Each structure stands twice: as structure tokens, then as C-alpha cells.
Amino acid sequence: MSFLLELGIKVILMLAVVLTAALVTIYAELKAGSHMQTRIGPYYAGGKWGWAQPLADGAKFIQKEDLAPAKADRTVFGFAPYVVMMSTLAVFAVIPMGPDIVATNLDLGVYFILAISSLSVLGVLMAGWSSANKYSLIGGLRAAAQLIAYELPLVLAVVAVVVQAGTMSMNGIVEAQQATLFTIGGVEVALPYILSGQIIGFTIFMIAAVAELSRIPFDMPIAESELTMGYLTEYSGIRFTMFFLGEYASLVALSAIATTLYLGGYAVPFLPESMENFAGPGIFLIKVSFLVFLIIWIRWTWPRLREDQLQSMAWRWLIPLALFNIALISVFKVVL
């Protein structure tokens, strides 16, 4: 197979999977959120349970006029949503859904993910600055400050996983989680990292991931009561759709990363290795949707932090805790 053909197939498949997942996530958020608030949520779109609501919303957004403020920097303004979208989509290139179901098995997969997912803050800053709007600018700056503050605990939490696994490849990390940890009565038991020492790391990773997504309880960049819609204030039409879809795609992306790093990815204990290519994607999606639901659940329950509380939490608690976690894992790695 020629390289270009392979690339094309991979890109199309990946887009189909990721965008569908993002739409399903939007629907889950609408539906779960309303039921948590004793509402019904979408009901009529699509005939049953309002399943077509995200599609209808998308169709509506596309019809809207694509406005840009008079003083906006049009090039940067137009480009920003795509930077956010691209950085999210690129993450999926290295996430394995089975031993062979992965776009590219990079040796530096974890490094690639951390590098590429930080690019989205660039898009957010571009959006905030180019909108020529005070709300957008402050929202963009808040997003940047938040991303810098929470990128560190995120990276440090991932470092502990890399130390324990001894590899930076995403496939390698999943395989490392299948290594026999101990044997009970001749049965070899392998546990995902969340159950074998990484529970602190997992907690830190999830907190930092929610902050990276700038969702409640860390949604200061788009805090409606103070900043209208933050860096999204001036966006409408297709560009707003891009941001919106990108936000949910990155929710799926971060859940997928957490699944791979902590929940054992496509593997479950006692599943024979020959089955993994077949059952892997299903197992992976179940784990991802569990994490996605957790993040949605948190969003509809918890109140928002204050800006200084957010910074204080990252710098005074999460980073020291993450460093302690690395030390702990390294000690265990050397001792055991």
C-alpha cells in the first residue's frame, strides 16, 4: 500500500471516529446534564430521545453568519479555531485502540501527546487576542495562565507513569500494564496502573485534565458571569462550531489518554492476547466513556473555583503532590 493511500485512510477513519465521539459526547452532556437537574433535555429532534440534537445544533450554527469584529485581526481570528481543533485531533494519532489498531506507534508517544495538546492554548490565546475585545483578551490570558499552571502537574503525573512503565510509547505503556504483577495460586494477575500504585497520579491527572479542558469547576476562561464567554465571545457560526466541537473532542482525547495511561487502555486483566485486536476498541471505548461521564458528572455538580484558588491549588498542592508521587514510584520501581 502506498504511503499516501494509507495516510488518507487513517486520517478519514480517525476523523470519523473522533468527530462521532465528540457528537456523542455533546449529546451525553445535554442529556445527562438535564437529567441531573431534573429536566428532560432534548426530546423531539430525531424522533426519539432527541438523539439528533447535536446534529441539529451543528446545522444551525453553520447557517449563522460568520461575524468578525471590525478591529479584529482577521487572519489570526479565522485561524484560531482550527489550531485548537488540529491540536486535539493530532492527539488521537498515537492512541492505541488495540495492539495493531493505532495510527502510528511512536516511540515518543507520550512526549508527542504532551507537546501537541499544549498547542491548543496557542489557539485560545490567538482567539483571545485577535478578537479585539476585553472579555476575549482576559479570557485568553486566564486560559493561558491556567494551562501553564495545570500543564505541570499533568506532565509530572505522566512522568510517574513513564517511570513505572519504562517506555514512552503508548502501546508500550499498555503492554507494561499487562505484565504479571503477582501470582495467586498459579494465576498470573496483571493490574492496570490505577490499581498498582498510580492512584495519586490518576487523581492529579484527572484534576489537571479537567482544568486543561477549562470545564467546570475550572471554567474561569469562559466564566459567563464575568467574561460573557471569554475567548469565545466574538465567535459565531462555523468557527464557534469548531471551538465547540474541539472542546468536546479534547474531552474525549484526554479521557482516552487517561484510559491508556492508567486504566490499561484496550486491555483488561485475564483477556487472552489474541482477542485484543478484536475486542480492544470496544473495551477502550467503554473505559473512555466512563471517564467522559465522570467529567460530565463533575461539571453538573461542582461549583466554580475562584481564579486565585485555582492557581493556589495547582502550585501549592498538585505540583508538590505530583513530585512526591514521582519519588514514590521511582523508589518502588528501584526496590521491587
Place this chain on the structure above:
Amino acid sequence: MSKNIDFPFPGLFKGMGLTLKAMFTKAPVTMYPDEKEIPVPRARGVISLDAEACTVCMLCARECPDWCIYIEGHKEAQEPAKPGGRIKTKNELDRFDIDYSLCMYCGICVEVCPFDALFWTPEYEYGEESISNLLHNQERLVDWLQTVPEPPALES
């Protein structure tokens, strides 16, 4: 400074339990166009007019805070009660309109009417696509009279 982060952990997780419970509880929602809510008998839905009782005294129109009642009338000569008696005049109602796009449902007109010509009825389905159609004319107001519930029994 240490009070900056005062994490109420039990509270946060209690809240998560609450939302999870709410998610699996059936929402108490009336799916309006499919199933209809039955209003309480004395609900203030729309005001109906008993045109026979109206004497065009204009009290309701004058008391209305929104000035949404339009009344026109004329005087008519009435046959004297006894032959050769004095000719009396009677007020005849020509127009009685209520503009429900202005009405704020205070009910002052119903309270103030000395001849019991105005009644509340619990009907609420008279929404219109054009705001001008919310001006109910006399015929329509009289039609609402059929929906007036029985008055509550007098206290003995």
C-alpha cells in the same frame, strides 16, 4: 492563606451522589403539547365578559393599570315604565375589547366591576403568532364565559 483552599471533600462527594440520584429519578415534567396540565379552578387564565350585565360604567377601563380595556357605548331611549311616564336612557355596549398583549393579569377589573360582568376563567391556550391577534373582541370575551367554573360555595 491556608483558608484559600478549604476543600469540603465530603460535601463535594455528597453533591455528586445527589446529582447521580437525580439522574435516575424521573423528572417531574408535563410534556406540554402531548399531555396537558390541568390548572387549578381559580387560576387566572383569561378574563371573560358577561355582556348582559355590563352597564358601560367604564370603571374597569379606568382602573386598569395597563389601559388594556377598550369600551365604547351609546345611550338609548327606553320606553317609559308607565304610559305617559318619563323617558329613561339606557347605556348600550358597542365595543368591549381586552388587549391581552398589554394585560398583566392583576384582576383589578374583575374586582372593581360593580355588576359582576367580568370573570376569571382558567383557560390558558390562546397564544397567537401575531401580537395583534391578542386583542380579544367582545364576541370572543363572551365566548370565554362558557369556561367559567362554578363559584366556590358560600361559607355558612
